[in-house]
Amino acid sequence: MKNFNTILLLTLMSGFCLTAQNKDTKKADKQFARYEFVKAAENYNKLVENGKADAYVYGQLAESYYNIFNTEAAERWYAKALETSDNPEMVYRYSQMLKANGKYDESNQQMDRFATLRPSDDRATAYRKNPDYLPKILEQGKKFNVQNAEFNSEQSDFGGTMNDGKLYITSGRNDSRKTYGWNDQPFLDIYTISKNTDGTFQEAELANNTINTRYHEGLVSFTPDNKTMYFSRESYYEKDFEKDSTSSAKISQLYLFKATKLGDDWDMVESLAINSENYSVKNPSVSADGKTLYFASNMPGGFGEFDIYKAEINADGTIGEPVNLGQKVNTEGQEMFPYISSNNTLYFSSTGHLGLGGLDVFYTKEIDGKMAPIRNVGIPINSNADDFAFIIDEENDEGFVSSNRAGGKGSDDVYEFKKLQPLCDVLTIATVLDDTTREPLSGATVSLFDAEGNKVVSKTTNEDGVAEFMVECDENSELEVVMDGFDSKKVQVAGSNEEENNVQISLDPIEKLILPESIDLAPIFFEFDESNITAQAAFELDKLVQIMTKYPDMVINATSHTDNRGSDSYNAALSDRRAKTTVQYIISKGIDESRISGEGKGETEPKVNCSSGCTKEQHAENRRSEFIIVSDTAE
Structure with a gap:
């Protein structure tokens, strides 16, 4: 990020080596502490030229360039600093700069190093789990x-929120503002831009002086009735700031x-009650129903540098207690710029999830109180630079994303996009329906299995x-449906790229399984030379339990069979064991033992004649249990 880090107060500097500072670095250190990274880098470089550099200076140079997104210089000095440091x-930031410079193999080498140094870090475990994520x-x-x-202008421009026919962006194009030390650009203001009927835009206009101050203003979001706007602003306006102990700089x-x-x-601008002089609260996004405010904050109790939170918007307009979105969304890195779309998809930017470099845009959705897997939006929304402030109109698949990628007009630019394919x-x-009445079945248990079962x-x-x-595209899966009084069913679901996959x-009704002399279950198969009940067998036997529970006078005889591999006596004993385990499973489900018996048939009643040889599948068909009705009053 070339400049918006300051306004959004990311405070990326971790002070890796501050204890090593001395009189030679004092001037540069003060500039660094005041976020004047351009000047700080100049003075650290002078120390290098004069032969007074050490690991501390190399590290501060790397951090200075990292914070103004000079990726090549940051890469160079991280490499130098890490010659004598672990x-x-x-190491993590070095890997990010290598990635930003397109050096993916070298970036992964540093991620391996990072994962060794900090194996329990979420970023490390995610990388170890999926080291080949980049090609994907x-x-x-x-x-x-x-x-x-x-x-876009030659300065920083980002955001892109439409409201009442106007586009709201944040920009540093106001030359009448003072510049700030991060990158010597003007302080940021909120602008509005009217859109013409042909899709072009008119000249940007400053929002009024009630909204804009001589300090930084950031992103905006609106309630559905368009009567309330939420936006970010530096706390200097509220006279809230701290003084840095080393530089005496005012930090807001x-x-x-x-x-x-x-x-x-x-x-009628009001500060929200969730603000605090001890941490930042930024990047507002209001849900489509106007009941929830999403935002980013580095308040205590989070998982990383900045986390994404949500809070209820009460009927009187006050804001409820912030709720962290949890460790599935938030990492030890930075999660920022949340945007909750009209279909409740949450888009956000992150340095902690696996991406292409810098901030990448990710998305997820809350279903039944749980967040779906976090997904990278992919190229060209994401690049090896910083990509953030993603906003989309889900109805027409158009929106805006901001980036400091190469080829832009300014340090940060707004990009228009059109979604061409589903994510x-x-x-x-x-x-789930009743096959007889075609009415929906409420209360059925539906289980999702992955391709590995x-x-x-x-x-x-x-x-x-x-x-x-929520299922990953192109991934095959299986749905298992169980409902009291009905025949359970398993359905294979082929992988898809569509946004929705409807499965009926x-x-x-369970009674349809009752034939004149037997129960119509799928064969209960066993593994070769095994007699234990498998998951597939249990699924079928549970249907028998349902029937016998409903008809308490029904008596069943289970016959078990083997294939013809092995001696007659061995197969007879094996089939007897299979019959007994089948009976024991039924009894374990509460059926009285007087109502279920078992008989081993060995290989004497094959379903497929294998005297001249059989395939593996045909042998499996012979290893089975079947269920004969001895007596019943089901009629």
Whole structure:
């Protein structure tokens, strides 16, 4: 990031080696502490030229360039500093700069180093779990068309929130403002830009002086009725700041404010009660129903440098207690710029999740109180630079993203985009129906299994017979549906790239399984030379338990069979063991032992004649249990 770090007060400097400062570095250290990174780098470089540099100076040079996104210089000095240091966070940032410079293999080498130094860090565990993530991101295809917006200036421009026919951005183009030391650009203001009917934009205009001050203002968000605007502003305006002990520089936080629409303009600016002189609160985003405010903060109790939170917007306009979105969203890095879209997809930028370099845009969705897997939006929204402030109109698939990637007009630019293809998560919607009445079945248990047969999650259908799951695109899965009084069913779901995958599952009443002399279950198969009940066998036997529970006078005889491999006597004993385990499973489910018996048939009654040889699959068909009705009153 070339400059917006200051306004958003990321306070990236961790002071890796501050204890090593001395009289030679005093001037540069003060400039660094005041966020005057350009001047600080000049003075640290003079120490290098004069032969007075050490690991501390190299580290401070790297940090200075990191904070103004001079990736090549940052890479050079991180490499020098790490010749004599194993600081984990410095190693991590070095990997990010290598990645930003397109050196992916070298970046991964440093991530390996970081993961060794800090193995329990979420960023390390995510990398260890998926070390080949970069090709996957790059190969998933370009799902967006991205164009540099015509209204960008030579200064910093970012954001892009539409409201009442106007686009609101944040910009440093106001030359009448003082410059600030981070990168010698003017302080930032909120601008509005009217959009013409042909899609072009008019000249940017400053928002009024009630909104803009001589300090930094940041991103904005609006309530659905367009009557309230939330925005970021430096706490200097509230006379809240701290003095740095080493430089005497005044260090402010970032606060959230709200303004009320009066006539055609904004007025009545109020500071939110969640602000604190001890931490920053920034990047507001209001949910489509106007009931929840999302934001980023470095308040105590988070997981990293900045985390994403949400808070209820009460009926009287006050803000409830902040709730951290949890460790699935937030990492030890920085999570910022949340945007909650009209379909409740949460987009945000992060340095902690696996990306292409710098800040990348990610997305997730809350389903049944849990966040779906975090996904990288991919190229060209993301680049090896910083990509942030992603905002999308889900109805027309258009929006804005900000970036300091190469080729822009200024240090940060706003980019317009059009979504061309769905993103890579598929919402699988399972609808369970009664096959006889075609009515939805509420209360059915639907379980999702991955391609390896592992159960991922179980849900209960709602009053419409629906259960929803987020599944990674192109990943095959299986749904298992169980409902009292109905025949359970398993359905294979093929991988898809569509945004939604609707699966309709019809269940027969359990009575349909009762034939004149037997129970119509799928064969109960056993592994070769084994007699234990498998998960597949248990799934079928549970249907038998349902039937026998409903019809308490029903008596069943279970016959078990083997294939023809092994001697007659061995197979007879094996089938007897299989019959006994089948019976024991039924009894374990509460069925009286007098109602279930078992008989081993060995290889005497094969389903497939294997006297001339059989395939593996045919042998499996012969290893089975079947269920004969001895007596019943089901009629």
